[in-house]
Amino acid sequence: DAKTTQPPSMDCAEGRAANLPCNHSTISGNEYVYWYRQIHSQGPQYIIHGLKNNETNEMASLIITEDRKSSTLILPHATLRDTAVYYCIVRLTRGGNNRLAFGKGNQVVVIP
Amino acid sequence: EPEVTQTPSHQVTQMGQEVILRCVPISNHLYFYWYRQILGQKVEFLVSFYNNEISEKSEIFDDQFSVERPDGSNFTLKIRSTKLEDSAMYFCASSLVEDTQYFGPGTRLTVL
Numbered sequence: 001d002a003k004t005t006q007p008p009s010m011d012c013a014e015g016r017a018a019n020l021p022c023n024h025s026t027i028s029g030n031e032y033v034y035w036y037r038q039i040h041s042q043g044p045q046y047i048i049h050g051l052k053n054n055e056t057n058e059m060a061s062l063i064i065t066e067d068r069k070s071s072t073l074i075l076p077h078a079t080l081r082d083t084a085v086y087y088c089i090v091r092l093t094r095g096g097n098n099r100l101a102f103g104k105g106n107q108v109v110v111i112p
Numbered sequence: 113e114p115e116v117t118q119t120p121s122h123q124v125t126q127m128g129q130e131v132i133l134r135c136v137p138i139s140n141h142l143y144f145y146w147y148r149q150i151l152g153q154k155v156e157f158l159v160s161f162y163n164n165e166i167s168e169k170s171e172i173f174d175d176q177f178s179v180e181r182p183d184g185s186n187f188t189l190k191i192r193s194t195k196l197e198d199s200a201m202y203f204c205a206s207s208l209v210e211d212t213q214y215f216g217p218g219t220r221l222t223v224l
Contacts, residue, residue, distance in 0.1 A: 034212075043116075043203045043215035044155060087155075098143065098168055098210055099157035 004088045009107040012082075018075040020106055022088030025069040031092055033064060035073050037084040038105070044087065047073065078110045114138045116216035118204050124222045125194055133189045133219045135204030144187045145205040145213060146179065148172070155203065161187065194223045 005023040012018035024033065035047040048055055048062045050071070055062045061074040075082055085105040117136045125131050137144050146158040159169045161179050178190045187206075191198055199222050205213040 038155070041149075041201055041218065041220075043205075043217050046212055046214060049212065098145070098160045098207075099170070100147075100155075100205075100213060101157070102147075102155040104154060 004090055004103060006086070006088055006103065006106040008104065009109070011109050011111050012075075012078045014080060014110050014112050015077055018078040018082065018108065018110070020073040020075070020086050020088075020108065021070065022073070023070045024088070024090045027068050027090050031090045033062065033068075033071050034089045034091060034100070035060070035062065036087045036089065036100070036102075037082075038087070039081075039084040044100075044102070045084075047086075080110050080112065082108065083110045084108060116204055116206055116214055118202075118216040118219050120219060121217070122220045122222070124224065127196055127223055128193050131191050131194055131221065133191075133202050133204075133221070135187045135189075135206075135216055136185050137187055137204065137206030138208075138214060139185070141206035141208050141214075143167075143207045143210060143213075144179075144181070145207075146189045147203045147205065147215075148200040149203065149218075150197075150200045158189075191221075194221075196223050199223045 032049050032051050034049040036044040038044045048060050050062045064071045085107050087102050087105040119134045144161040147155050149155045157170050159173045160167045176192045180188050201218045201220050203218045204216045207213045
């Protein structure tokens with residue numbers, strides 16, 4: 001699976017949109033971009049995933065660049081409960097190994 | 113909304129003892145996983161399980177570890193003879209097919 005690069009930490013203002021970047025310059029054509037988050041020591045929580053097109057669900061939006069070498073997770077209105085470590089993971093979903101390779105992630109702190 | 117559950121939430125054991133960590137995956141899911149997270153470190157893949165057999169395991173998953181799906185609902189991780197370095201959060205996950213994995217809240221294992 002392709003490697004990803006995220007900033008180690010960032011602060012966001014409560015009520016504002018939080019834009020979380022991720023670089024995955026070695027992504028291959030059939031690899032998906034997945035986002036999870038982990039609040040304190042709880043189990044990782046699935047947020048969203050995508051292949052080429054932008055995606056949106058009730059939690060967030062995922063913007064993937066046209067060349068697919070980077071993506072941005074957008075939390076539209078950050079709340080204090082969004083403080084967590086956010087993981088960007090690139091992986092195959094069919095035919096590849098099934099493991100999720102977690103990196104160190106991006107420690108996001110939402111500030112009142 | 114269906115979710116993965118794990119018991120116990122916290123397990124304390126003496127070094128050399130056997131422990132069994134239990135998970136109830138989401139009911140219609142077919143793929144099952146164990147991950148662990150040592151305090152302050154990354155989430156690490158241990159093993160994936162499909163169709164009643166291990167489909168993939170990491171180098172961490174040595175002969176001291178085993179997994180089992182003893183009935184139609186439970187998925188267990190057994191550590192035969194615990195070591196101090198097995199102290200960690202253990203997360204179970206499940207997926208319907210080889211795509212989005214949903215995680216349980218974890219079991220904190222403390223080996224004394």
